[in-house]
Amino acid sequence: DGGITQSPKYLFRKEGQNVTLSCEQNLNHDAMYWYRQDPGQGLRLIYYSQIVNDFQKGDIAEGYSVSREKKESFPLTVTSAQKNPTAFYLCASSWEGQETQYFGPGTRLLVL
Amino acid sequence: SQKIEQNSEALNIQEGKTATLTCNYTNYSPAYLQWYRQDPGRGPVFLLLIRENEKEKRKERLKVTFDTTLKQSLFHITASQPADSATYLCVLSSGGYQKVTFGTGTKLQVIP
Numbered sequence: 001d002g003g004i005t006q007s008p009k010y011l012f013r014k015e016g017q018n019v020t021l022s023c024e025q026n027l028n029h030d031a032m033y034w035y036r037q038d039p040g041q042g043l044r045l046i047y048y049s050q051i052v053n054d055f056q057k058g059d060i061a062e063g064y065s066v067s068r069e070k071k072e073s074f075p076l077t078v079t080s081a082q083k084n085p086t087a088f089y090l091c092a093s094s095w096e097g098q099e100t101q102y103f104g105p106g107t108r109l110l111v112l
Numbered sequence: 113s114q115k116i117e118q119n120s121e122a123l124n125i126q127e128g129k130t131a132t133l134t135c136n137y138t139n140y141s142p143a144y145l146q147w148y149r150q151d152p153g154r155g156p157v158f159l160l161l162i163r164e165n166e167k168e169k170r171k172e173r174l175k176v177t178f179d180t181t182l183k184q185s186l187f188h189i190t191a192s193q194p195a196d197s198a199t200y201l202c203v204l205s206s207g208g209y210q211k212v213t214f215g216t217g218t219k220l221q222v223i224p
Contacts, residue, residue, distance in 0.1 A: 035214075042116065042201070042214035043156075090155050099144045099205050099212075103155030 003027065006091050006104035013078065013085060014112050021076045021107045023091035030096040032074035036060060037088040037106075049074055050096065078109060086111050114140040116215035118202055124221045131192045133218045135185040135202030140213070142204035145178050147187050150199045150217065159200075160187075192222045 004025040013019045023032065031050050035043040045058030049068040063082025068074055074093075078085045088108050092101040117136040125131045135145070143164050148156035162169045162178045162185070169176050175188040189196050202215040 040120075040216060042216045044214075045212070088153075092155075099146065099207070100158050100161060101212075102158070106153070106155050108153070 004091060004093055004102055004104040006089075006107050008107060009105070011107055011109045012112050013109060016080045018077055018079050019109070021078070021089055021091075021109070023074045023076065023104060024072055025074075025093045025102075025104075026072060027093060027102060028071075029093035029102070030071070031094045032068070033092045033094075033101065034058075034064070034066065034074070034076045035090045035092065037090060043090065046076065085109055114138070114204075114213050116140075116202055116204060116213055118200075118215040119218045120216065122219040122221055124223060125192055127192060127194060127222055127224050129192055131189040131196070131220055131222070133187040133200050133202075133220065135187065135215055137183050137202075137204055137213075140183070140204055141180070141206070142213075143207050144205045145176075145185050146203040146205070147174075147176055147185075148201040148203060150201055152199075156201055189220075192220075194222045194224050196220060197222050 007022045033048040034046040037043050044060050046064050047066040049055035052071050055066050055068050065077045088106050090106050091104040094101045115138045146161045147159045150156040160176045162176050173190045177186045199217040199219045201217045205212040
């Protein structure tokens with residue numbers, strides 16, 4: 001069953017805490033992306049990765065970190081430096097050079 | 113800066129009618145334009161892609177037009193059904209991983 005999965009569906013963060021959002025794909029896609037979605041705004045790119053062990057900052061990378069140790073996995077860490085982390089986080093993947101992206105189901109992050 | 117405008121207000125339409133959604137953009141010359149569907153609390157799902165040298169694309173009940181002179185795309189759903197109720201996102205890109213811009217989406221409600 002091919003696709004892209006994200007976990008958890010809901011995540012709660014306490015003040016000063018780092019949390020990690022999981023993203024896994026078995027589509028054999030080269031590129032993976034993290035977006036943030038806020039009400040009334042379009043998706044904004046946080047980080048993207050074209051190949052293993054390489055990633056690039058998007059438009060709103062401050063307060064976030066990523067790793068790409070395996071082709072299938074692209075976890076996102078929301079650090080304590082991100083002062084407004086409450087949002088819906090979406091992971092996506094695509095074949096190299098292709099415009100169409102395939103999205104996961106999303107993780108909603110809430111701050112306690 | 114690049115800007116995409118989609119109707120921020122919800123579009124209500126009677127079942128069986130044709131729904132037409134508009135996407136206008138400024139300060140951009142995209143090579144590709146895509147439409148995605150997003151249901152509440154879920155990730156976007158790809159529907160159609162049209163290239164700058166194409167005027168129209170169809171897929172089953174869906175049709176998209178792309179007018180690079182007017183800087184506008186129209187997205188049509190014919191014989192609309194309540195199951196078509198969702199938010200529809202317009203997405204522009206120029207090729208390359210970073211140059212993707214998402215619209216805020218238009219919420220479509222098909223009334224039985």
